[in-house]
Amino acid sequence: MDEQALGKILIIDDNEDLLFAAKMLLKKHAKEVHIEKDPRRIPFLINTHRFDVILLDMNFREDTTSGKEGFYWLNQIKSLDPSAVVILITAFGDVEMAVHALKEGATDFILKPWQNEKLIATLSAAIKLKESYTQVEKLYKKQKTLQTDLSRPYTDIIGSSATMKNIFSIIDKVAETDANVLILGENGTGKELIARAIHQRSLRREDIFVGVDMGAITETLFESELFGHKRGAFTDAKEDRAGRFEIADQGTLFLDEIGNLSLPLQSKLLTVLQKREVTRIGTNTAIPIDIRLICATNMPIHDMVMENTFRQDLLYRINTVEIYLPPLRERQDDIPQLANHYLRQYVQKYRKNFTGFTPQAIEVLQRYSWPGNIRELQHAIERAIIMAEGENLDSRDFFFLSAKPGQEKMGTALTLNLDDMERTTIQKAIDKNGGNISKAAKELGLTRASLYRRLEKYGL
DSSP states (O other): OOTTTTOEEEEEOSOHHHHHHHHHHHTTTOSEEEEESOGGGHHHHHHHOOOSEEEEESOOSTTOOSOHHHHHHHHHHHHHOTTOOEEEEEEGGGHHHHHHHHHTTOOEEEEESOOHHHHHHHHHHHHHHHHHHHHHHHHHHHHHHHHHHHTSOOOOOOOOSHHHHHHHHHHHHHHTSOOOEEEEOOTTSOHHHHHHHHHHTSTTTTSOEEEEEGGGSOGGGHHHHHHEEOTTSSTTOOSOEEOHHHHTTTSEEEEETGGGOOHHHHHHHHHHHHHTEEEOBTOOOEEEOOOEEEEEESSOHHHHHHTTSSOHHHHHHHOSEEEEOOOGGGOGGGHHHHHHHHHHHHHHHHTOOOOEEOHHHHHHHHHSOOTTHHHHHHHHHHHHHHHOOSSEEOGGGGTTSOOOTTHHHHHHHTOOOHHHHHHHHHHHHHHHTTTOHHHHHHHHTOOHHHHHHHHHHHTO
């Protein structure tokens, strides 16, 4: 048998001679062998270590053969760790009792005095069972994450501009490698969509994609969320939990808003990326991980390195390939295609009959600066479809879009052009009255018809 093939073993028995004999035998085959005479230390040991197999005596007091203590501690172990693999140590006359214990959650039993070969064979079988438990737990966690992931709406990347064609080319080149990717761009530009596209075109596409919003994780929960924890490791740790790194094993891990991490957390993340292993809180066991890493941020991360607020070695680690996703204001050619995509989506959702946009509406959408990027465009289309009437969305259906940042100030301070001034005044009146055309017309001293003509004229 290979050395350390039996993993970490805990033996609990009140017979010190038996404990030392077992340890001498098993230390050649196990990674670690812990022995314990006092069963009252079981909760402490279970909460501070991760054992592959536990050997538990059935009786701990002289002249006691009822096995009640063994049943009690078996239940304690299973309550602390439901996946624990427990092998009972029992005398020949207690076989019937041991069989009953199997129904209570024990994995197997060993008769004492045992045969060395029989003990090692039993432990070897138990190790394989433990590995299957671990695999099932990991698959369950992955399935749960996949179900959550699939419940989110997903739409393909929309865009045919030269900028987007270049991004598609980069995705095609990097996807089938395992290179770490850093995606840069403002909020709402679709960074997660790009990350998913890379995963779906990668060799890991049959496995899981796990996304983590680093900006939403507090410093106190960082290690628990990413690396996992053992039950009892801290106050709210009511069950063993795999971290996001462990769940993403064999798949893709997407760390969004990585620029929000503090320097201490950056250091912990860098250590995991370098070692390619994680250790759950409350354990000393390192768990190997195999992931494809994609990160994203809306922050000027290169400037942050110069300002010593982001580690340069971590930046080198995460950006083997860097993708810059431009804001929507730099992709005006893609706006009609995006707008029609969301039109089809929300027409179906709200059972409306709109067929498209008027040229004036498209002009308004392309002239607007979209500080919220694609996400803001999506919400604007949804709002217009809910409130508008007719067959096509018109410019007046987007009256709620304010002028480009700084445009109003320029119109009043830097120009005396009457059209510009009138356009700005009308926009202010509409904004002030919450989009109510009647109130805005009254405040401007116009009829509703006159105001509508001006809205049409200025594409508001």
